[in-house]
Amino acid sequence: MAVSIxxxxxxxxxxxxxxxxxxxxxxVYGGTLRANDAITLSVRPGEVYGLLGPNGAGKTTLVKQVIxxxxxxxxxxxxxxxxxxADPDAARQLCSYLPQAPMPIDSFRVREAIExxxxxxxxxxxxxxxxxxxxxxxxxxxxxxNTMGQRLSGGIKRLVGFSMVTVWPGRVVILxxxxxxxxxxxxxxLWEQIRLLAQRGCAVFLVTHNVMEAEKSVDRLAVIxxxxxxxxxxxxxxxxxxxxxxRLQVMLVPEAATPPxxxxxxxxxxxxxxxxxxxxxxxxxxxxxxxxxxxxAGVAEEYALGATTLEDVYIRLTGHTSADEG
Amino acid sequence: MTACAxxxxxxxxRRGVAYWAGSYRALxxxxxxxxxxxxxxxxxxxxMTGAGFVLGFALFFDHIPASAALFxxxxxxxxxxxVVGLIMGPQLVAQQKLQQSYDFVRxxxxxxxxxxxAWYTVCLLAGLPxxxxxxxxxxxxxxxxxAVSPAIVPAVLLVAFTGxxxxxxxxxxxxxxxxxxxxxxxLIFAAFGFTPILYPSWQLPGWLATLNWWFPxxxxxxxxxxxxxxxxxxxxASSYLIVAAWGVIGVALSAWALGRRA
Numbered sequence: 001m002a003v004s005i006x007x008x009x010x011x012x013x014x015x016x017x018x019x020x021x022x023x024x025x026x027x028v029y030g031g032t033l034r035a036n037d038a039i040t041l042s043v044r045p046g047e048v049y050g051l052l053g054p055n056g057a058g059k060t061t062l063v064k065q066v067i068x069x070x071x072x073x074x075x076x077x078x079x080x081x082x083x084x085x086a087d088p089d090a091a092r093q094l095c096s097y098l099p100q101a102p103m104p105i106d107s108f109r110v111r112e113a114i115e116x117x118x119x120x121x122x123x124x125x126x127x128x129x130x131x132x133x134x135x136x137x138x139x140x141x142x143x144x145x146n147t148m149g150q151r152l153s154g155g156i157k158r159l160v161g162f163s164m165v166t167v168w169p170g171r172v173v174i175l176x177x178x179x180x181x182x183x184x185x186x187x188x189x190l191w192e193q194i195r196l197l198a199q200r201g202c203a204v205f206l207v208t209h210n211v212m213e214a215e216k217s218v219d220r221l222a223v224i225x226x227x228x229x230x231x232x233x234x235x236x237x238x239x240x241x242x243x244x245x246x247r248l249q250v251m252l253v254p255e256a257a258t259p260p261x262x263x264x265x266x267x268x269x270x271x272x273x274x275x276x277x278x279x280x281x282x283x284x285x286x287x288x289x290x291x292x293x294x295x296x297a298g299v300a301e302e303y304a305l306g307a308t309t310l311e312d313v314y315i316r317l318t319g320h321t322s323a324d325e326g
Numbered sequence: 327m328t329a330c331a332x333x334x335x336x337x338x339x340r341r342g343v344a345y346w347a348g349s350y351r352a353l354x355x356x357x358x359x360x361x362x363x364x365x366x367x368x369x370x371x372x373x374m375t376g377a378g379f380v381l382g383f384a385l386f387f388d389h390i391p392a393s394a395a396l397f398x399x400x401x402x403x404x405x406x407x408x409v410v411g412l413i414m415g416p417q418l419v420a421q422q423k424l425q426q427s428y429d430f431v432r433x434x435x436x437x438x439x440x441x442x443x444a445w446y447t448v449c450l451l452a453g454l455p456x457x458x459x460x461x462x463x464x465x466x467x468x469x470x471x472x473a474v475s476p477a478i479v480p481a482v483l484l485v486a487f488t489g490x491x492x493x494x495x496x497x498x499x500x501x502x503x504x505x506x507x508x509x510x511x512x513l514i515f516a517a518f519g520f521t522p523i524l525y526p527s528w529q530l531p532g533w534l535a536t537l538n539w540w541f542p543x544x545x546x547x548x549x550x551x552x553x554x555x556x557x558x559x560x561x562x563a564s565s566y567l568i569v570a571a572w573g574v575i576g577v578a579l580s581a582w583a584l585g586r587r588a
Contacts (some may be wrong), residue, residue, distance in 0.1 A: 018335075045335075067433045071587035082339065088587065090339045092435040099433075101426030107363045116359065119352040120434050122340055123333065131332050170435075171335040201335050 018045045018080040020066075020172055020203045025075035027061050035061040037227040038075070043203040043220075045171070048194060050214040050221030051207045054320045058227040059207050063174055066205075067095045079171060093122070096165045100176040100207075103161040105149035111136065113149060114163045123168035135163040139189050154181035162190060169202055176207040191217055211322040215310040225318045235310050242308040242316070245278045248287045250294060250303045259299050262290055271321045278312055340435075349436035353444035361448070369455050372409065376402050376460030379524065381467060392468070394525075396558065399464030400472075400551040401524040404485055404543070406456040407550075411449035411490025412517075413510045419497030420506035438584050442494055449490045450483070457482070461554070478553030484566070485546045488573040492542075495579030523547045542572035 020043040027036040036058045043049040051059050064070040066077055068088030077084040077091075084091040105113045111132060118128035136142050139159045144152060152160065158181050166173060175194070179187050194217070198204050208214050214221060215235045223231040223238075231238055248265070252258070252273040261268060261277070264286060268277040279287045284305065291303035315321055358365070383398045384390040422428040434441075464470055493510075500506045517523075520534065521543035527535045538544045545565035552559035559565075 018337075064429065069429060069432055069587060080337075087339075089435070089437070092433055093339050094336065095433070097430065097433040099426065099430050101430070103430060104360065104422060104425065104427035107361070108359050112359060116352060116356055117434075120349065120356065120436060122336070122345075122348070122435065127333065134332070166332065168333060169335055197332070200332060 018171055018201070018203075019043065021076070021078045022062070022066070023076040023078075025062065025065060025072045025077060027058075027065060027070065028073045034227045036065070036072070039224070039227075039229045041222055041229060041232060043172075043205070045201045045203050046198050047219045048198050048204045048206060048217060050218035051205055051224065052209070052211060052214060052221055052314060052322075053224035054209075054318055057224045057318075059224055060176075061227075062224070063097070063176070063205070063207060066091065066172065066174065067097050068092050094170045095172040095174060096121070096170040098161055098165040098173075098175045098178055100180070102154075102157060103149070103164060105157070105160065105164075108149050109146050110141065110149070110152070110160050111145045113160060114167050117164040118167035121168035121170075128168060131167050132163065135167060135193070138193055139163065140186055155183055155186065158182050159186060159190065162193070166193070166197055169197060171202060172205065173197055173202045174205040174207065177209070178206070179210070179213060209322045211311045211314045212309065223314060223317050231313070231317050238313045239308060239310060242278065242312055244281050245308050245312075246281055246284060246287070246305055247308045247312050248277050248279050248291065248303065248305050250275045250291050250300050252294075252300050253298065256299050259294060262286070265290075267316070269315050269319065269321055276312075276315060276321065278308060278316075346437050346440045350440040350444050350447075353434075353436055353441055354447050357444060357448040361452075365452065368410070368414075368452055372406055372453065372456035373459045375409070376406050376456045377463050379405065380460055380464045383524065384467070390468070392470075395464070395468040396470055396555065397526060398524050399461065399468065399470055400554045400558070401547045402460045402464070403457040403482070403550050403554075404523050404546045405518060406460060407450075407453045407482060407486045408489030408493075408517075408543075408546070410452045411446070411486060412493040413514060415445065415449065415490060415493035416497035416500070416506050416510050419494075420500075420503035423501075423503045432584075438581070442491065442580060445494060446487060446490045450486045453486060454482075472554045473556040475553055475556070478550070481549040481553040484569055484573065485550060488542055488546070488569050488576060491573055491576030491580060493576075495576050495583055499579055499583035517543050540568075542569050545569045 022039055022041050025036050025039045026034065028034050039062060051062070053059050061070065065072050066084065068084060068091030072085060079094050082090045082094060108116070114132040114135065115128050118132060119125065123131070136145055139162070141156055141159050144156055149157065149160070158178065162175070162178055178194070179190060182190060194204055206214060206218055218235065220232065220234050221238070222229050245266070252275055254273050256273065258270055258275060264279060264283045266278040268275055287305060291300065294300035295302065311322060361368070379402045380399055384395065387394070419428070422431055461472060465472070496509060497506060500509060521538050521541060522530060522535070523543050523546070527538060527544055530538065545568045548559045548565035549562060549569060552562045
């Protein structure tokens with residue numbers, strides 16, 4: 001019986017259009033600072049959607065408008081039949097938000113924090129308890145079930161925060177750097193849960209600097225820079241423009257100045273003593289001999305030549321690497 | 327993959343009384359849990375503050391006049407009732423802003439009025455034990471027998487409400503946590519030093535007494551005193567009105583601060 005009701009609900013939900021739509025969202029502070037500038041994007045239920053961009057690009061401003069903490073200067077934000085700008089109460093109920101900052105759970109026991117948030121989010125007692133138990137098991141944090149928040153390591157605290165936010169999720173789940181400090185094994189468990197949320201019909205926003213991780217885990221992504229959406233698509237469609245190119249990374253001797261670049265090298269980015277650039281596949285041999293000469297001249301220590309990644313697209317679009325964002 | 331599908335995402339938005347009441351219950355539990363490590367300590371400090379005022383004032387005199395003892399003893403409950411909501415409330419919000427957990431707390435799906443009501447309940451609970459103990463100490467030390475009337479109930483509820491809601495509005499309205507700390511320190515200094523809570527307003531210079539007439543603290547003492555003594559307090563109706571008016575100002579400030587989304 002329960003199964004058939006659930007199946008019917010699932011059919012009903014599939015029939016309704018629960019897409020998230022932001023249309024030309026603009027947020028201006030103090031009359032001049034355009035923190036968001038005409039951002040338009042849509043996310044379907046079931047999608048994991050990456051929001052990438054350097055610090056100060058306007059990602060958090062966009063998120064705060066989605067969850068009803070800020071009001072756009074102009075533009076629309078809609079979720080299914082709801083206007084989230086006009087109805088911030090609906091926005092809070094329909095969106096779950098995991099901020100990048102630590103959760104305020106120092107004096108809560110782990111299970112208590114998860115269950116209480118589930119109750120606040122509107123779940124009934126029994127169902128919330130079951131679901132909290134499932135999440136604790138799935139994320140392998142049972143060992144700390146009755147531990148106070150202040151005794152948890154950063155990574156475990158992060159997983160508890162994720163569980164709090166998703167124990168009774170909204171239709172939109174916004175996760176800001178969810179894997180920060182999480183160990184590699186549990187990071188994999190976390191990604192499974194994120195994917196399951198999407199399969200269950202949530203639209204998942206992943207706000208991150210971690211381009212490598214995003215490349216593996218998102219269905220589509222947007223790159224935001226200086227308040228504007230400058231690129232959107234699947235990871236492979238965004239990489240299409242870099243097809244036929246290779247990434248050449250030269251590790252310079254510390255303190256060395258950037259050497260003069262040959263004309264066939266793309267726009268370089270320097271992070272610390274790493275010089276990252278792209279070259280045409282046809283120039284691979286030139287690239288190797290140029291890098292080897294730099295090593296021979298004592299300017300560089302080593303180099304790496306490989307396939308371009310989403311990181312290179314990100315560098316091309318924003319002029320930053322994801323690592324230089326603090 | 328672990329079988330942990332969870333609930334289907336919601337298709338409706340909750341509204342109405344059940345939503346309000348459920349949020350109120352859950353948030354009250356949230357506050358009590360988040361304060362659990364120092365709620366006990368807070369109560370003890372409150373009791374010591376109350377006892378300190380009640381007993382300390384006697385040290386100004388060789389023999390404290392009965393009227394002075396009664397004034398102090400009936401003023402102390404006001405301090406016990408407003409200190410948590412008016413002083414600690416904004417400081418807790420400031421702390422959330424400093425630790426950047428403010429956005430998460432604000433993103434929780436609860437009606438604003440039920441969130442405020444839950445916080446009011448917690449502040450009231452944190453103040454009441456100290457009120458009772460302070461009065462018992464006053465009885466023991468000065469041999470006062472209070473003429474407690476039912477009027478004490480609305481007086482206590484209103485005093486705690488006005489103190490709490492002004493603090494609530496301040497905490498949310500002031501963006502900078504450092505400024506919040508300064509404002510609350512100024513409030514302690516002004517409200518407990520230069521308002522007629524523990525002494526009669528005719529002891530103040532005329533201009534300060536007039537100024538105080540427009541502020542709620544002296545009036546809070548009047549309505550509490552009216553519920554603890556017979557015939558001592560005057561102008562009770564206007565005092566209720568002024569304390570209630572400040573409550574309305576607190577509500578308006580909170581509504582503006584939480585609704586502005588700027």
